[in-house]
Amino acid sequence: MAAILNIQRKTRVVTIVGAVLTAFALSLFAVLFMDTDKAEADTLLGWSGSPGPSRLFEDPGALCSRSNSATTGAIVVQPPQVWARSNYTSGQTVGYRVRLYRTDYQIGAGNWQLIATSPGYTRTAYPNSRASFPSTGFTVNPTGYAMEYYAVVYMYWYNQYGQLTGTTSREVDVYLNNQSGQYQRDSCRM
Numbered sequence: 686m687a688a689i690l691n692i693q694r695k696t697r698v699v700t701i702v703g704a705v706l707t708a709f710a711l712s713l714f715a716v717l718f719m720d721t722d723k724a725e726a727d728t729l730l731g732w733s734g735s736p737g738p739s740r741l742f743e744d745p746g747a748l749c750s751r752s753n754s755a756t757t758g759a760i761v762v763q764p765p766q767v768w769a770r771s772n773y774t775s776g777q778t779v780g781y782r783v784r785l786y787r788t789d790y791q792i793g794a795g796n797w798q799l800i801a802t803s804p805g806y807t808r809t810a811y812p813n814s815r816a817s818f819p820s821t822g823f824t825v826n827p828t829g830y831a832m833e834y835y836a837v838v839y840m841y842w843y844n845q846y847g848q849l850t851g852t853t854s855r856e857v858d859v860y861l862n863n864q865s866g867q868y869q870r871d872s873c874r875m
Contacts, residue, residue: 727855730837736851737770737777737810739840746857747836749873751827758825758875760785762803762836762857764818769810770842770851780807780841783821790874791831800825807843827875835872 727741742763751758762783769777783803788796801823808816825834835856842851860873 727858730854730856732853734851736842736853738768739853740766741855744859745861747860748863749860750863751875758827760834760873761820761822764820765838765840766815767810767840768815769812771812776809776811778807778843779810779816780805782839784837785823787834789831790833833872833874
């Protein structure tokens with residue numbers, strides 16, 4: 686009887702030690718292989734259908750600049766990273782477009798207006814190779830000295846017949862101001 690109890694104790698100890706070592710190994714993997722220093726470059730706003738994997742480029746998600754005359758500015762949104770769904774091994778058509786919103790932050794946030802929509806871009810992506818998209822640039826004409834902008838990137842997945850099968854929308858969260866060289870969270874102020 687004592688030998689059976691001793692074996693049961695050893696089995697419990699081995700099980701506990703195995704669980705602790707597994708937890709340690711997973712934690713070590715997260716520290717070594719995941720980039721935890723970077724802030725997320727985007728916020729997932731929604732999805733429908735069957736989209737594939739996607740994300741926005743790491744910091745910054747967009748670049749902002751204003752001319753010295755302060756009458757025009759530019760916002761360049763980095764292209765998204767979009768992959769085909771795993772069952773499209775021979776390639777899948779994917780696409781994206783950007784919508785740009787503006788408000789006067791001295792008057793008060795919350796009165797956002799859609800001011801521009803980019804053309805749509807389509808490319809072929811694979812499960813192990815993302816689509817190669819161009820950046821999207823907008824010329825803006827700030828109506829005052831306190832304009833604030835943000836961009837939303839819409840991504841699309843199509844089946845072999847050209848029918849839309851999935852969508853995802855992500856808001857750009859990090860902007861780099863080209864004049865000051867500073868990062869701005871959630872919007873671009875000009």
